[in-house]
Amino acid sequence: MxxxxxxxxxxxxxxxxxxxxxxxxxxxxxxxxxxxxxxxxxxxxxxxxxxxxxxxxxxxxxxxxxxxxxxxxxxxxxxxxxxxxxxxxxxxxxxxxxxxxxxxxxxxxxxxxxxxxRADVNVSQVAMSVEKLGIETITKMPALLGEVDVVKSIQLLPGVSTVGEGASGFNVRGGGVDQNLVLLDESPVFNSSHLFGLFSVFNPDAIKDVKLIKGGIPAQYGGRLSSLLDVRMKEGNSQKFSAQGGVGAIFSRLTLEAPIIKDKLSFIVAGRRSYIDVLAKPFLSDDLSNSVFNFYDLTSKVNWNINDKNKVFLSAYLGRDRFEAADLFGSNWGNRTLSLRWNHLASEKMFINTTAYYSNYDYRLEVGNPEEDAFDWKANIQTYSVKPEMTYYLNANNTMTIGARATLYEFAPGETAAIVAGQQLPPFGMPLMYGLESGVFVGNEQKVTDALSLQYGLRLSSFTYMGEATTLEYADAEEPGTRRQPIEGSEVVYDKWEPITTYSNLEPRFSVKYQFNELSSIKASYNRMAQYIHLISNTTASSPLDIWYPSTNNVRPELADQVALGYFRNFKDNMYEASVEVYYKDMRQLVDFVVGADLLLNTYLEGDLMEGIGRAYGTEWYLKKTRGKFNGWISYTLSRSERKTMGINNDEWYAARFDQTHNLSLVAIYELSKKWNVSSNFTLISGTPASFPSSTYEIQGYSPAHNPSNMRNNYRIPAYHRLDLSITYDPESKRRWDGEWVLSIYNVYNRRNPFSIYFQPNADRRPENVVTDNQAVQLSIIGSIVPSISYNFKF
The missing domain is CATH 2.60.40.1120 (Carboxypeptidase-like, regulatory domain)
Known part of the structure; x- marks a missing residue:
C-alpha cells in the first residue's frame, strides 16, 4: 500500500x-x-x-x-x-x-x-535530517594535534557518533560504519580514515563543501542504509595563482591552485605527508631503525569550462597508510579514486550531469622475513560506475530529477602467499567475486502552496551476483547461532560474468514540509534503503583489514525503513537556529556472526554468517548560533540501537556495539579580535556496550573468565568525555603572504577515556595453592593531554 x-x-x-x-x-x-x-x-x-x-x-x-x-x-x-x-x-x-x-x-x-x-534555509527547505558544515567553520574548531578534520567535525553533530579514538569511520542513527555512503566528488571512499581513525582522508585545504544526510535521502542516492556524506572538492582558482598549507606536529600539507587559461581551465593539487617515523627514528633501537610509520595523500582536480553549456571536471585521490617494523611485520592500506563529470545545459530548464568513476580500496599484511619464514596477505575492492542524471526545472514550483546508475564490483576477499624455511608455498585464499549493482530513479521537489512543500521519488535498484564462481548450499545449523556446514554435492560452477542470483528492491522516498511562518516549520520524511555489499567485521570497531563482501545466493541484501519527524524554529532574525527530530529505523537481513566466527581466508565464510534484524530510534536536539563574534552549537542525542539474531543473546534483543544512549556535544567559537580567535569542544557520551564475563571457574590454579549466560553486550564501559581548546593568532599581514599560528590542547583535563576493557589473569605472584584471580584491563588510545602548535599559511 x-x-x-x-x-x-x-x-x-x-x-x-x-x-x-x-x-x-x-x-x-x-x-x-x-x-x-x-x-x-x-x-x-x-x-x-x-x-x-x-x-x-x-x-x-x-x-x-x-x-x-x-x-x-x-x-x-x-x-x-x-x-x-x-x-x-x-x-x-x-x-x-x-x-x-x-x-x-x-x-x-x-x-x-x-x-x-534572513538565512532561514533550515526552516524553508523541504529536506530534513541534513547537516552542512562550511569548511570555514571546520577550520576554526579544535582538533587533535591541531590538524583540521572533516570526519571528526561531523561527529559533533546530532545523531553522529563513533565508538572511540582509534575507530575508523563514524556511526549515524544506530547504523554501522559500512552503512554510510561516503563520496568524494561522487566517487565512493571505502575507508575514510588515516592512522587507524585518528585522522580522515580528506585534506581540508582541498574541500569546498561537506553535507551529511541522515534521513529523507533523495532518490538519486542508494546503496547504504544509514547516511550519505557528500564531500565536494574545490575546483581550482580560475582567476590567479594561490597556495596554502601548514606545518604541524605530525604532518605537513601544501595546496596549489591556478588558472591554466583564465576563466576557462584551472586546477588544484593538494598533498599531505606525515613524519611520525622521522621524528621517532632517534628513539628506536638499531634493529628497528628501518621502520616506517606514515601516511600520505594526494588530491587533485582539473576544471574545464568548455563553453556556456558544457563543463568537465576530472578529480583524483590517492592515499596510503604504511606501518612497517623492520623485518617483523608490515601493513599498508589506501584508497584510489578517479571521477570524470560532464555538466551539460540542454536548455535553460534542463541540467544534465554525467559521472563516471573508478574506486579501489586495497590492504596488505606482511609478517616475517622473506628469506626465512614469511606470510603475505592482500585483499581489495574495486568499483567501476557510470551515472547519468538530469535535473529539469519544470516551473517555479517543480524540480524533477531523473537518472540511472550502473556499478560493477570486483571483490578480492583475500589472497595469501607463504614462505617456510626459505621455500615458497603455493598461494591460497578466496577467489575473486563479481557483482553488478544498478538503479533507476525519478524524483520531484514540489511547492504545493506557500506553506506546503513536498519532495518525493522512487528508486528501483537491483544487484546481480556473477561468476566466475563455485557456489555451495549450507545445511541448517545443529543449534541456532552455531556454524553451518556445506552440503556435500551442492557445488554449482558458473562461468565468468554468468549471473548466479539477482535481488531487486523498490525504494520509495518521501518528505513533506509545512511552514507555519518565516521562522518555523514542521517536517516529516520516510525512506527505504537497500544495501548490497557488506563489511565483514566482528570487532569493536572496524579495522583496515576487514573485508568487503557482496550479496550472494547465501547472503541477502540488508534493508532499512526510516521515518522521521522534526520541528524547526529560528529566533532573533535567524541568528539562532533550533530543531528537534525524532526517528525510528527498522532494519532487516543484517549480517551477524556465529560465536567464534572465522572471518579471514575462510573458504566457507558464508557458513559463519547469520541473518538478524535491527532497530534504532531516538531524538536529536540542536541549537546553533550562526552570527556574531560568539557562535557555535549544542547538540544532544538520546537514542538506542539494538539487534536480534536467533541463537545469539538467548534470542533476545541486545544493544549494538556502537549503541550510545546519551551523546552531548558543545562547540563554541569566539572572535576576541581580528587577530585572536578562541574555540572549544566538549563531548560527553555514554559508554559503548561490551560482553563481559559474569563468572569464573577453577582449573589448574587459574580462574578463567566465563560468560555462561550467553549474553552479548551485557555491560557498558565507562562514559567518554573530553574537552578541547584552541587559540588562533592571525597577525593580518597586508603582504601577499598570510600566516596564522594555532595552539591546540586535546583532552585538556587529561581524561583517560577507555576504548575497551578486557580481562586477563592477575600478574602478581600468588602463594602456593592460591588460585590466580582475574583483573580488568582498560585500554585507552589517547589517555593523556595532547598539546600541539601548528602554522598555517596562504598566499
Whole structure:
C-alpha cells in the first residue's frame, strides 16, 4: 500500500500540474553563481524572486534555474558569509541567463542587518535530517594535534557518533560504519580514515563543501542504509595563482591552485605527508631503525569550462597508510579514486550531469622475513560506475530529477602467499567475486502552496551476483547461532560474468514540509534503503583489514525503513537556529556472526554468517548560533540501537556495539579580535556496550573468565568525555603572504577515556595453592593531554 501511495503521489504531482503550467507565457532565468575571488561555484546559494517571494537554490555545481510568468523582476542572491546582490531582470520578451560573481562580506554581521535578508534555509527547505558544515567553520574548531578534520567535525553533530579514538569511520542513527555512503566528488571512499581513525582522508585545504544526510535521502542516492556524506572538492582558482598549507606536529600539507587559461581551465593539487617515523627514528633501537610509520595523500582536480553549456571536471585521490617494523611485520592500506563529470545545459530548464568513476580500496599484511619464514596477505575492492542524471526545472514550483546508475564490483576477499624455511608455498585464499549493482530513479521537489512543500521519488535498484564462481548450499545449523556446514554435492560452477542470483528492491522516498511562518516549520520524511555489499567485521570497531563482501545466493541484501519527524524554529532574525527530530529505523537481513566466527581466508565464510534484524530510534536536539563574534552549537542525542539474531543473546534483543544512549556535544567559537580567535569542544557520551564475563571457574590454579549466560553486550564501559581548546593568532599581514599560528590542547583535563576493557589473569605472584584471580584491563588510545602548535599559511 505504501508503494502504491508513493507512485500515486508521484504521478499526480508531476502530471496533474500540467493544467496550469502553460496557462500563461512563462520565462526562465538561469545561470551559475561563483565566488568572485577565485571562480569557485557556490553550492546552496538562495536565488529569490522578490516580487513573487519564490525562487530556488544553486545545485552542487552552482547552477540555478527559475521559471516565472513573463514580467520585470528583482532577483536577490544571498549566501551566508557573502554580500547580498540584487539584480533587475526583464523577462517580458525572452529567457535570460545571468552568471553571477559574489564577494565575501567584509563585515558579515552588518551586511545581514542592513539588507534584512534572513538565512532561514533550515526552516524553508523541504529536506530534513541534513547537516552542512562550511569548511570555514571546520577550520576554526579544535582538533587533535591541531590538524583540521572533516570526519571528526561531523561527529559533533546530532545523531553522529563513533565508538572511540582509534575507530575508523563514524556511526549515524544506530547504523554501522559500512552503512554510510561516503563520496568524494561522487566517487565512493571505502575507508575514510588515516592512522587507524585518528585522522580522515580528506585534506581540508582541498574541500569546498561537506553535507551529511541522515534521513529523507533523495532518490538519486542508494546503496547504504544509514547516511550519505557528500564531500565536494574545490575546483581550482580560475582567476590567479594561490597556495596554502601548514606545518604541524605530525604532518605537513601544501595546496596549489591556478588558472591554466583564465576563466576557462584551472586546477588544484593538494598533498599531505606525515613524519611520525622521522621524528621517532632517534628513539628506536638499531634493529628497528628501518621502520616506517606514515601516511600520505594526494588530491587533485582539473576544471574545464568548455563553453556556456558544457563543463568537465576530472578529480583524483590517492592515499596510503604504511606501518612497517623492520623485518617483523608490515601493513599498508589506501584508497584510489578517479571521477570524470560532464555538466551539460540542454536548455535553460534542463541540467544534465554525467559521472563516471573508478574506486579501489586495497590492504596488505606482511609478517616475517622473506628469506626465512614469511606470510603475505592482500585483499581489495574495486568499483567501476557510470551515472547519468538530469535535473529539469519544470516551473517555479517543480524540480524533477531523473537518472540511472550502473556499478560493477570486483571483490578480492583475500589472497595469501607463504614462505617456510626459505621455500615458497603455493598461494591460497578466496577467489575473486563479481557483482553488478544498478538503479533507476525519478524524483520531484514540489511547492504545493506557500506553506506546503513536498519532495518525493522512487528508486528501483537491483544487484546481480556473477561468476566466475563455485557456489555451495549450507545445511541448517545443529543449534541456532552455531556454524553451518556445506552440503556435500551442492557445488554449482558458473562461468565468468554468468549471473548466479539477482535481488531487486523498490525504494520509495518521501518528505513533506509545512511552514507555519518565516521562522518555523514542521517536517516529516520516510525512506527505504537497500544495501548490497557488506563489511565483514566482528570487532569493536572496524579495522583496515576487514573485508568487503557482496550479496550472494547465501547472503541477502540488508534493508532499512526510516521515518522521521522534526520541528524547526529560528529566533532573533535567524541568528539562532533550533530543531528537534525524532526517528525510528527498522532494519532487516543484517549480517551477524556465529560465536567464534572465522572471518579471514575462510573458504566457507558464508557458513559463519547469520541473518538478524535491527532497530534504532531516538531524538536529536540542536541549537546553533550562526552570527556574531560568539557562535557555535549544542547538540544532544538520546537514542538506542539494538539487534536480534536467533541463537545469539538467548534470542533476545541486545544493544549494538556502537549503541550510545546519551551523546552531548558543545562547540563554541569566539572572535576576541581580528587577530585572536578562541574555540572549544566538549563531548560527553555514554559508554559503548561490551560482553563481559559474569563468572569464573577453577582449573589448574587459574580462574578463567566465563560468560555462561550467553549474553552479548551485557555491560557498558565507562562514559567518554573530553574537552578541547584552541587559540588562533592571525597577525593580518597586508603582504601577499598570510600566516596564522594555532595552539591546540586535546583532552585538556587529561581524561583517560577507555576504548575497551578486557580481562586477563592477575600478574602478581600468588602463594602456593592460591588460585590466580582475574583483573580488568582498560585500554585507552589517547589517555593523556595532547598539546600541539601548528602554522598555517596562504598566499
Amino acid at each position: 505504501k508503494v502504491k501511495l508513493i507512485l500515486l503521489l508521484l504521478c499526480v504531482g508531476i502530471l496533474g500540474l500540467s493544467q496550469n503550467i502553460y496557462a500563461q507565457t512563462n520565462r526562465t532565468v538561469s545561470g551559475y553563481v561563483m565566488d568572485a575571488s577565485n571562480g569557485e561555484a557556490l553550492i546552496g546559494v538562495t536565488v529569490l524572486v522578490k516580487e513573487l517571494n519564490a525562487g530556488g537554490v544553486t545545485n552542487p555545481y552552482g547552477f540555478y534555474s527559475i521559471t516565472v510568468p513573463e514580467g520585470e523582476y528583482t532577483l536577490i542572491y544571498r549566501y551566508l558569509g557573502y554580500e547580498t546582490i540584487q539584480k533587475s531582470v526583464d523577462l517580458t520578451e525572452q529567457n535570460q541567463r545571468f552568471d553571477i560573481r559574489i564577494s565575501e562580506a567584509t563585515e558579515q554581521l552588518e551586511e545581514v542587518i542592513v539588507t534584512g535578508e
